[in-house]
Amino acid sequence: MCLDDARYALRVPEEPDGDVMVQASADSDVGIWVRGVTRRFGTAEALRGIDLSAPYGRITALVGPNGAGKTTLLLILATLLTPTAGQVRVAGLDPVADPDGVRSRTGWMPDALGVYEQLTPREYLAFFAEAYRIEPALVADRVAALLARVHLAEHADQPVHVLSRGQKQRLGLARALVHEPRVLLLDEPAAGLDPRSRSELRDLLRELAASGVAILVSSHILAELEELADRVVFVAEGRTVSEEEIAGVSRFVVSGWRVRALDDAALATALAARGIAPLGITAAGSDLPPMSDVDAAALLASLVGDGVPVIAFGPIGGQLEAAYLALNKERR
Template sequence: MTIEVQGVRRAFGDVLAVDSISLTARPGEVTALIGPNGSGKTTLLLMLATLLVPDQGTIRVAGLDPVTQHAQVRAQIGWMPDGFGTWDALTVREVLHTVAAAYRMPADRARARTDELLHTVHLADLADRRARVLSRGQKQRLGLARALINDPHVLLLDEPASGLDPRSRIELRDVLRSLAAQGKTILVSSHILTELQEVADRAVIVARGRTIETQNLDADFVSTASASWRIDSLDGDRLATWLAEHHVPATRVGGGLTEVEVAGEENAARLLADLVRDGIRITAFGPSQGALESAYLAATQDRR
């Protein structure tokens, strides 16, 4: 049930929305598609969802070709577009019944599936509310339930965490993790670097329609890859002087915090030891960026 994308390109007139994107998303994993606005994420997802045809390259979704095996691909995927659409007059339950009907699900099956999904996305209490009154986080969860109605093996989610408050984001993360644990293949986009950090197993970074880098997001990655570290000290002025004397690039970010540029955790550990040895009182020392942010900044450097 893998997603395989090889050298895919798609233009709209003279706008090259996707220039050359390649990626693999595996079952049981959450793969994050990360890139700034306009980098081609939505265009790529539309091609995976059979809603747009690539000009070049190959796509396989669960071994199927979205261009020639349209209906079979659609049966395998759940698609959650960016934005909720115009279902506002229906209740939460009606939205899901309507989608189930579109899949020609028998009414009793549709009811059972709806109840199950309302539970999965924590919307059971709101089943009879109009979709209009839902908060953004609740609407996103309803969108996810909608994408899950046909129990797809592959989930394509466009910016599902966009605009969510921290609690909703954690709930989304938990739902996605449990879906991945069931063996689903999940590809989820975001233009916000840190948004998917806790949920994704792997990040594919895209910029200007091209794959820039693929990064595994294991636990060690944050500290080993970080090139920028945050130091909190009781002796801010002495720290500044020390760093200047030792030619360590540093920026005071206020509130006693200083950001230093030191590549990798070996060098960071040495710096910390030196500072402590010289009597500078450190209260906190850690990577200043998350894993995705480091990879993203490294990958998009000098590409402007």
């Protein structure tokens, strides 16, 4: 188990000291609130003025290139680093003034999970339940429910060291949820997961958000984030570039589109009549030149109106990935 994991879990009291509670901004719907946060390591500036908010009941994606400061920010939110300057509130509390209070309300899943290899998953979760001072009478049932929730019940009494990387990731998520946090911080949670496990992770996180949990997730798997998140915060070089609703990221890009129809000849004729030459044709469909959402919607309507049996029509690649690339052109 890594040092940060131990520091995080083993200092959480049953109730925070009311004398050191610091209230967040006036918006009680925000689980995470960050303004002007900087962090220096000697002369190196990892964060240069990050702004971010993550509301309760929604999933916020944190997106940026390597070295953008994502993990540094998550460590600050998890109380494992202190900011050099700026304001931070997590579940209404200041992580610097009241780290124990923040930990009692926050679930933290780092990208590199440390585990006690000789414990079983059941023992591992029970250990953390005790560290979070959960009522002893509740521990056994809560641990069993979590193991079932992350599909590890059949491995509950095997040593952790026999688990695959993906299974350890799921165990890490169960550990982050053992005290029923109001805020969840996830750094690359899908790393090592197979497609089915990723789908189950998406379902679980959507369920948690629907129950009112504020979730902040960082990942390089942008296609997964696009399906999962409600909002996105783009960061680069330690600064916030943009904070958007997922539905609004298309404003950054004009995407190419792909259309597929049951009748290829009818599709080709209809596109030619509109002066549109496909950039390529594959089994996935005909790739069309870039166009706005409005123009794409009009084209689809006209194709259907002409009787072309369209069965698939959408942007090539994800909108989130396209927006990310558009905002990071200088890195190419």
